[in-house]
Amino acid sequence: MRTVTVVGASLAGLYAARELRAQGFDGRLVIVGEERHRPYDRPPLSKDFLTGRADEDQLALTDTEEEAELAAEWLLGTRARGLDPRARTLLLDDGGTVVTDGLVIATGASARRLLGTDGLAGVHTLRTLDDARALREALSGAGRRVVVIGGGFIGAETASSCASLGHDVTVVEAAPLPLLPQLGPEMAAVCAALHRRGGAELITGTGVARLHGQGTVTGVELADGRTLPADLVVVGIGAVPNTGWLAGSTLPLSDGVLCDDGCVTALPQVVAVGDVARVGGLRAEHWTSATEQPAVAVRNLLAGRTVDSTRPLPYFWSDQYGARIQFAGRHREGDGVRVVEGSTTEGGFLCLYEREGRTTGVLAVDRPRSFMRARRELARAGAQPAGRGLPFRPERAEPLAPVSEPG
Structure with missing residues (x-):
C-alpha cells in the first residue's frame, strides 16, 4: 500500500495511525478529521474539564514530537462526504478528494438530540470539545437550575459535575433505573443512590414530552404532566454512529459499519474501529474498544485479509459524585x-x-x-465456576485511589 487514509481524528483514529507506523507502514498517511482540533481525550470532558480542574492542553493526546514521527497529512476541519470504493477515492465536503489504497473508518458517533430543540438556547449535548466549552461557559453563573435528560454515563457524569459546582440538578431517566441494561436491577439501584447522595434529584420511569421556552429554555415538561423549571438542559440520550457519509458506498451498514471479528468490512482494504464499528455483531462505545481494536484492524488491513481477530473482555468505568x-x-x-x-x-x-x-x-x-x-x-x-468465584483475596475497605487507566 502506498497511501492509507484514516477518517476520524479522535482516539480510535489516532491509535490506528500509531499502529500503521508501528507495524511498518512507511507510505503516505492521511488523517481526516471533521473537528478542527488535534486528537483529544473525551472522558474528561464531562468531569475535570467541565468543573475547571483540567484545561484544554491537558486533554491533548499528541505532541509535536509524536506528530513529527507519524509524518501524517492532517486534514482537520474537513468532513468526509462519500466513498467511491471502485476508484478507491474518498470524497471531502470541501470538494477535494483523496485517492487511497487502504481506509480506516474511525468517524465515531454523534450525540442524539431532542426533536424540536434546534435554535433553543440553553439546551446542550456533551460529546465534543466545542460542546464542553459551551456548557462550561453556561455553567459559569451561580445557582443554575439544570435538568439532565438521560441517566446513562454521560448524563450521570455531567449531573455529578454540575452538582459539584453548586447548581440545582435534576436527572430525568425514562427507564425504571439508570444503567439498568448494563448492571441489572439490583446493582442499578445501588448506583442510582449515588445521585441522591451527591445532592441531585433523580426522577425515573417517565420520559420528556417537550421543552418550554421562547428563544431560551425555561422548563422541561415530563410525560406524566409535571414541568421542571430549567435554566439549562443537558441532553444525554445516547449517540448515533457517524455513517451517513457512507450511504451509497456498498459497505453494509446497520447501527454502525458492519465488520467481522477482525474489524474488516466487506471490502478487505477497508477496516473500521471505535464507536462507529460494529465488530462481530457488537458495537461498543467504550474507551477500551477505541484503543484495542486498531492494532488488530491495522494488522488485517496491511495483510489484505483477516489474519487476526479481537474479542476483548468488555470494560467500562464511570466517575460519579x-x-x-x-x-x-x-x-x-x-x-x-x-x-x-x-x-x-x-x-x-x-x-x-x-x-x-x-x-x-x-x-x-x-x-x-x-x-x-x-x-x-x-x-x-474466561469464566469461572460460581462456587469457586475468582481467585483473589478481598481487601479491607479503602478510599478511592487513582488507577493507571484514565477515566
Whole structure:
C-alpha cells in the first residue's frame, strides 16, 4: 500500500495511525478529521474539564514530537462526504478528494438530540470539545437550575459535575433505573443512590414530552404532566454512529459499519474501529474498544485479509459524585449477583455476576485494586465456576485511589 487514509481524528483514529507506523507502514498517511482540533481525550470532558480542574492542553493526546514521527497529512476541519470504493477515492465536503489504497473508518458517533430543540438556547449535548466549552461557559453563573435528560454515563457524569459546582440538578431517566441494561436491577439501584447522595434529584420511569421556552429554555415538561423549571438542559440520550457519509458506498451498514471479528468490512482494504464499528455483531462505545481494536484492524488491513481477530473482555468505568464505578464482562437479564467484598451501603464494594454456574462479570464501586485483579482473572480464565468465584483475596475497605487507566 502506498497511501492509507484514516477518517476520524479522535482516539480510535489516532491509535490506528500509531499502529500503521508501528507495524511498518512507511507510505503516505492521511488523517481526516471533521473537528478542527488535534486528537483529544473525551472522558474528561464531562468531569475535570467541565468543573475547571483540567484545561484544554491537558486533554491533548499528541505532541509535536509524536506528530513529527507519524509524518501524517492532517486534514482537520474537513468532513468526509462519500466513498467511491471502485476508484478507491474518498470524497471531502470541501470538494477535494483523496485517492487511497487502504481506509480506516474511525468517524465515531454523534450525540442524539431532542426533536424540536434546534435554535433553543440553553439546551446542550456533551460529546465534543466545542460542546464542553459551551456548557462550561453556561455553567459559569451561580445557582443554575439544570435538568439532565438521560441517566446513562454521560448524563450521570455531567449531573455529578454540575452538582459539584453548586447548581440545582435534576436527572430525568425514562427507564425504571439508570444503567439498568448494563448492571441489572439490583446493582442499578445501588448506583442510582449515588445521585441522591451527591445532592441531585433523580426522577425515573417517565420520559420528556417537550421543552418550554421562547428563544431560551425555561422548563422541561415530563410525560406524566409535571414541568421542571430549567435554566439549562443537558441532553444525554445516547449517540448515533457517524455513517451517513457512507450511504451509497456498498459497505453494509446497520447501527454502525458492519465488520467481522477482525474489524474488516466487506471490502478487505477497508477496516473500521471505535464507536462507529460494529465488530462481530457488537458495537461498543467504550474507551477500551477505541484503543484495542486498531492494532488488530491495522494488522488485517496491511495483510489484505483477516489474519487476526479481537474479542476483548468488555470494560467500562464511570466517575460519579466522587465514586468510581467499574464493570468488566457481560451482563444479561437473569444473571445472579453476589457481593464478595465490602458493602453496597457504605465504603464501596465488589460483586460478581454469575450465570449457569459461571462468573460472567465483575462490578466494583470504589474498589479499584480489587477490581483490576478480578478483571485480569476474568479475562485470563474466561469464566469461572460460581462456587469457586475468582481467585483473589478481598481487601479491607479503602478510599478511592487513582488507577493507571484514565477515566
